[in-house]
Amino acid sequence: MYKNYVITSETICHVLRIIWDAIQGKCKRDIREPKKRHWLLYAYPKHKFQHIQNIKLLLGLLVLYIPFPLFWTLYDQQGSRWIFQATRLDGVVGSYRIRPEQMIALNPLFILTLIPIYKLIIYPILEKLSLGTPLRQITIGGILTGLAFIAAFVLELNIQKYESPCQNIGNNEAHFRFYNVMPCELVINFTSDNPKFNETIVKLDPLDVFEILNVKNFDEKLYYWINFKIISTIKKCRNVTGNTQFYRGFSVGLVYYQRGSINKKSQDNDWFIEDTSCDISGNAKVKFLRTMNRLQKLELKTDKVSFEIPESYEIEEYSIPVGKYKIVINDNVTVHCDECETVNFKSGEVTNVMIIQTEDDGYQCKTFQLTGPNKIHMLWQIPQYILITLGEVMFSVTALEFSFKQVPASMKSILTVIWLCSAGIGNLITVVFVKLNIFQHQVRFLQFNFFQFNLNLFHFTGVGISHVRRLISVPSAKITELLVSSSIPTTPRTVLGSNLLIWIDMLLFAFLAYNYTNNPLIDIQPRSPKSPEKLPKSASDNDDVE
Structure with a gap:
């Protein structure tokens, strides 16, 4: 016999309904009424206050997710751009030939190897260096991901050097x-x-x-x-x-x-x-x-x-x-x-x-x-796979663990949906970049710089996240008072430093975009047959021979 359990956590429809009612309440409010501290409070008393509080915590955490699609934009190119790069590399090792699509198997192998190393060695070292907080680990993970694409960029330049x-x-x-x-x-x-x-x-x-x-x-x-x-x-x-x-x-x-x-x-x-x-x-x-x-x-x-x-x-x-x-x-x-x-x-x-x-x-x-044949060996892709795996463990694993600790149990399913959607948006960004062909010669490198620009949003969102953590740490009896009277604690130095870094990175990104658009070095697009004739035949797809 099957049992139908009542859903106890908020669903997507419930969350969207509360947000919609809050927007409607804010738009229809009487001008003579005092303005509430947070726009979600306009959904009260139509909805329970605890539900409104949970959604406020979720929305505060979502600011952290702004750079996430760009991380997935880079990360998921292991299965596309990096494989196309591997087709221009020599995979012969003795009597065996590594196929381009087999290189992606290094990622799960490195993950299984690195997670215990992180737990036993790297994380304790980061704690001693005052880099053990989740936000700092996420930032380091993003930087390592960027370094992986710098390694791919350097390898691409060397491939270009030997091309006919x-x-x-x-x-x-x-x-x-x-x-x-x-x-x-x-x-x-x-x-x-x-x-x-x-x-x-x-x-x-x-x-x-x-x-x-x-x-x-x-x-x-x-x-x-x-x-x-x-x-x-x-x-x-x-x-x-x-x-x-x-x-x-x-x-x-x-x-x-x-x-x-x-x-x-x-x-x-x-x-x-x-x-x-x-x-x-x-x-x-x-x-x-x-x-x-x-x-x-x-x-x-x-x-x-x-x-x-x-x-x-x-x-x-x-x-x-x-x-x-x-x-x-x-x-x-x-x-x-x-x-x-x-x-x-x-x-x-x-x-x-x-x-x-x-x-x-x-x-x-x-x-x-x-x-001519491929002259650079495929094993030179290993450094970029190691770097992106290091970045994945520090960015993806830490961010997911941090997110689930910050939201109530009733919001964890919603957070999972948002996490998966960020990966989908990242893949969509890749499709748009490739389809528009705006930076046809430096797509990966420009995506890395665009990703670096968004990393600086952590400076901007760090204040908001610290505020969310403070909300979670207070007793529930004081939530109402804190929700109504609290404001994000900011200092002139924090705001000035964050904005300065963002503006510097925006100028850097604009310079790189102009430089590489007008001075293309390499073509990293996957190459396809240019013939208008029918597709070529394949003699065989059997194993390699000697």
Whole structure:
């Protein structure tokens, strides 16, 4: 048999009703009546005085929660921004590769380790340094959280240092590459309707690549035409004249290859958008550009696994797990690429593999790397995970413990709702920042400074919180007298110091916003494929190979 227990604590609806009645009572009061000390008293005697007192204590405590959404804005980016950062790091440790999404598992492990260390070592030390009060611990936790994002910022700068130029395509420029996937030497004449593009004549051997980076002067145009005239130095390859488009903000590739036998003169050219960003899974992104006498089976093999590349002349992109592979055609012919028996695909690498079949049914293979592999190890993220975990224990755990000790038992459920709502608002702030793209190059760093600005609200709210604590400590018989006659104890020095710190931090935040908006250093947005074509295929999502 089930028992229905009567709800003894205030609910959200009850709290909102008292607040609404207090607002209505204040608005409808007679001007001739003496003004009450607190606006919530206008809900009395319609509601019990104890309930009004509980809500007043709750509202006084909520001032402390003003910076909380900004803490969650930073903290919850472990599951988004930091994972995207990890995709540009090398996770290989011996024979095992750490995946980007696995790094977030460090946070709960560090929490389980640090909580007892805090209780036994850190908190006693803070007590001796007169930093053991909850508000001071919360402030230290916020500072540690900010330091975690400074560590992430420094790591981002080092990642940027090793990135390939083709990864950073500006909004007013484009990249262009021509791939000679033919067993012929070609002489090509390039012209364009872009006034900054000079006529260029190049000579390309088989499996050579010609690239033009940072084509500028797009102004308001979406794309320009590039014209090409291909002249073969031998008769077996046809001369071709044509044109293609290269788009603003994109990297465009043009490949010259054949479909079927050379004797049938089925040479063709095709253009495609090259996505030079790292694969989100940390795998290598690979395209296969091939000239075959006929469609043939192509496989990537190791001792443990093999991936089959479909028989097609279409230019597809594949996500290949990190490892060393043999390129095998028709189950029996191993193709040596770059004069090596295996091709080593590394984490974060973006590579095009060019294969041609000669008239004597031999094969030639060469790789062209668009984006280099990740050169900084993923374990360099550990310092920022340690800092944010230290900040979480001191900020989140201390704040929650402090809050629950300050409110009556009947208000604890309401406080839990407010706590969860602050986390939701923090995530919403992140969404708004990313969607508006206001600080596209320094989002995390500016959020840290904005968070630092709100930390100074603790100076402002500390007086109010001390007043709430004084209310809770008095006997219940004196609550009425204290509620009616009390006022927040302030001193000119306290108010002046708080306001001065807030104004200094506001000026600092304005300076940083202007500086980093006009002088962007890095792009920390998660990179997504820029191609308007269909999404790339994945060869396999199996485990990594050696």
